Amino acid sequence: MNYYGVVMTSTRTDYLWIAAFAVLVAFAIPWFLWGDATVAAGLPVWLWWHVGWMALASVAFYAFTRRAWDRGVDAEVIRRG
Secondary structure, X not given: OOHHHHHHHHHHHHHHHHHHHHHXXXXXXXXXXXXXXXXXXXXXXXXXXXXXXXXXXXXXXXXXXXXXXXXXXXXXXXXHO
């Protein structure tokens, strides 16, 4: 693979991570559940939404730390301290 292919893949990956975190932020507040008094397992549905969303955000952040933590950061500088 040539240098241009590596740059394109890296840029595409960067855009995918940006989109993933934008979706996480956009749906963090369940606007569509405001005013809904539905209860499931003793708690309001909007609270369950937050619990599930935080679990999903944790999984996404874990994946980010394993695959793309060094995006835009000079890894050599970090290693040297």
